[in-house]
Amino acid sequence: MRPLSYYRSLDQLWLGTSTIQDKWKSFIPNSHQPTNTYLSILGSLLPDQAVVSAISQLEHNTVLVQGQQVLAFTGSEPRPSQDSPFSDKRKVEYAGKASWIQHPEDLLIHQAEVLQQEIQPAPFDVEKYQSLGNIILSPSNCFIHPSAQLKGCMLDASSGPIYVGEDVNLQMGTIIQGPVAFLKGSTTNLGAKIRPNTTIGPGCKVGGEINHSIFFPFSNKAHEGYIGSSVIGAHSNMGALTSNSNLKNDLKPVAIFDYSLSKPRNTGIMALGLIMGDFVTTGIHSKFNTGSVIGCHCNISSQGFLPKFIPSFTWGEYPKVQTYQMEKAKQVASQWINLKHQAIPENLAQVMEEIWKEEASFRT
Template sequence: MSAVIFTHKQYRAEHLFPFSLTTSMETIPAGMMTNRRRWEQIVKNDLNDRPGVSWFIPANLLPSARLLDQLRAFSPGDFLHIENGAVIGYGTSEADFSGKPSGVLPVTAVDFISYSWEIFEMNARLLHFDFALLTSERESAPLTAGNRVVNEAKVFIEPGADIRFSIINAEEGPVYISKNALVMEGSCIRGPVFIGEGAVVKMGTRIYGGTTIGAFCTVGGEIKNSVLFPFSNKAHDGYLGDSVIGRWCNLGAGTSNSNLKNTAGNIRITLPSGNYQAGMKCGVLMGDYSRAAINTSFNSGTVTGICANIFGAGLSPKWIPSFSWGYSDDTPYQLDQALVHLERWMQTKKQTLTEEEKERITLIYNQTKTKKS
């Protein structure tokens, strides 16, 4: 039996569109890792881990020091009930949690990611938490000469990372740079920030706090409070703020997004399940395998599906469906073309499209066609 079993009753997958099309909640990257890795690491390091007994964790529940203090005292059969119906339990099956709970938590006492924009809204908080989790009893590799660092105690460099003549400021949050990452000359990084394995930060890049650069991403220009899933590119000048970019996406040179309305009002988000209100700031939420042409201007609160080839004049529409060709879905991106083009993109990072990915993309394409017909 797994040490951690994730439950999925306490959120709606359609509220996490477009990322839920291709990724289960517990494997969505945020902070410095996925929620699966985060909770598995916590259980291994800090909680009871007995053979035959598992932790049942809501897949979208974020850990906190306060919550872990309560969980450390658990014995098999103990569970916490959260007012939104979620249960955190320690036992052999969910049937163990039908009696009187060990405690009842108000929703305000814990954090969840229940909507897609909450991935970036919760990211700074996760970066702080994950830094402590990942660096406990570990020693950072030294920075090479020529770099400038503020608050070096909150900067962790993995062996093999290459940082050249850059400025790292960790006064407001930690900075973690993973193995084989390259931070080129003149880059400015202000924490909290995570840079994943093999990522490339190009010359003169400005990265502000609350940002996660996934493994093998290439980034440039200006980035703030955003999450880039692995293998995506924002390699040139342009602004990306308060946004989430899925796997294998590419933002062409000069692409920028609006993240704030001129009225400073809350931003409306359109999802297939309906219209919702995010906070005052929200940029673009881009599904896996989508790409934007040079100088694309994304409207605040833009949502794109997967495998969209995005181009057009003026501000983008706020809703761009999966397999769009341009801003309109009148001429769809044909499946065979999408797969061929994606294979080429993956070759640029020495990867190949797996059969599992092809089947998933084909399934979503067929579902999209069925809804339109």
């Protein structure tokens, strides 16, 4: 799951209207396990009634699997032995079809279905918003929080629900085609075009055209340009006219760089744009090719297409780039966090050091 898993555990990945961890809060099983038994669940496992029921029925020292993938286990310790994990546990094969996030693009594969499931429309004062110049198609398929601000916008929920969360500000000329979720405190610029299957995370500011993408919290793409079939990490900022391709001219499946393989991996899917880590800034007119992967803590730009893989701590205008110096990168990351009025994590420097070491071979 690199580079998305550097600054978050798997259950903190964003999908639909929330993190995976938040999705589990409404599915937490009423376990019959004794108090001295630990229950551990795969962080990227997506909850549903069937898998929750199977997990809640696990006996002591049992592991639930689907094929080679461990879904959950119980035992006297919260983690299995590193020497022989699960060797002392009875294995139970899960008979249903479990869904979990194994690769970054899996978030996009599940996005449409999850948005449809999670957005719960609710009645609101339609005439109030119409008086402000808004056009809302299929308002019965929308949720608009009372604190949200909309003026001169067009919301089309006829083909999918639209969620406009707390303190969201949609500026004049914003056009939205559902299913789409704007989460707490997110905003649009004038004339933003938000197409289906998109999540704009908390505190994000977006503009231009965005299609079938997920923006993690506190990232900006405020100006014109196209971002499609992409996952954008937290605290990143795209300069004006930053765009990506998400479809190859020959319509062949897209390959992307895989950190675990240290080489490209064929995803088997046709539409895939950009996987971007946290704390990335791009210069104006930056162009990303189909299936690009960008690490964390990068400050990059180019007159032409950028490389399809850019390791973390890359600085400069391609092809003349250099290593982003650690102290400067820390300073810039802290400034972006402060800009969004967030607390700087105590482990920021530690995680940056770990990323630096892990990607040393990629930078050379």
